[in-house]
Amino acid sequence: MSRTEFRANKTASRELRPLNFQGQYLCPVCRHGQIAGLTLMDAFACDFCRHIFTANLNDQSLQVVDSSQPMSWRWNGRTWQVAHRDEFNLTAVIWIVSTVLVVLPPALVWLSAYTFPPLPDSAWAWFPLAWAIGTFTIHFLMVFWLMAEHYQLPLYVASKIRLQQLFRQRQ
Ligand SMILES: [Zn+2]
Missing domain, CATH: 1.20.58 (Methane Monooxygenase Hydroxylase; Chain G, domain 1)
Known part of the structure; x- marks a missing residue:
């Protein structure tokens, strides 16, 4: 592998990854499981804490729907940022x-x-x-x-x- 190729690979792995229903992402609630899109639904579910999320792909945000705490996050391409806590x-x-x-x-x-x-x-x-x-x-x-x-x-x-x-x- 040439030097430029190596550099290109490195940038690829650091590339920003958009939020979409085909991808898998670290769960923002438990930070342990992976969330993946539910078939035929505009929602994600975590394979560890079982929380369900709705996503807004336009503004790359995610909101937990089955929790007493109305929390949401924004995906910045690499990680979750807390977008809104309750009032x-x-x-x-x-x-x-x-x-x-x-x-x-x-x-x-x-x-x-x-x-x-x-x-x-x-x-x-x-x-x-x-x-x-x-x-x-x-x-x-x-x-x-x-x-x-x-x-x-x-x-x-x-x-x-x-x-x-x-x-x-x-x-
Ligand atoms: Zn989880």
């Missing part, structure tokens, strides 16, 4: 609720322990701190789950499906 308000509310959930309860626990400190030589002196840490951890996990659901984090979606598959095999 800004819901995201703002989720962030405010999350911050309050993570900060407020442990702060209250800590404040009560700070205002009425246990006797230093009491056997339960460790309890307020442990309680505050426990409260923080549990609320943090709740908020993490909320965020993962809201943003449909690819790693979270993929592990959820793996767990479901594992559970199904056991039955």
Whole structure:
């Protein structure tokens, strides 16, 4: 292979690939499966997370139709770009609720322990701190789950499906 041929090959593999129903693309939801066109339908389906998408080939965009989160992406020839998340308000509310959930309860626990400190030589002196840490951890996990659901984090979606598959095999 000559040098120019090699260079030509390299450009070919880097060439932009348009979105069409004959192609296969990485799934934008789970970032694990491949989405391919459904026969006789203007739609794509993922072979891993089973989500269904409608596509608008004119503006090279894709929208998930069977999810509670109305998400869409734009294909730039190589990869997906998030085109639209749901309305800004819901995201703002989720962030405010999350911050309050993570900060407020442990702060209250800590404040009560700070205002009425246990006797230093009491056997339960460790309890307020442990309680505050426990409260923080549990609320943090709740908020993490909320965020993962809201943003449909690819790693979270993929592990959820793996767990479901594992559970199904056991039955
Ligand atoms: Zn998928």
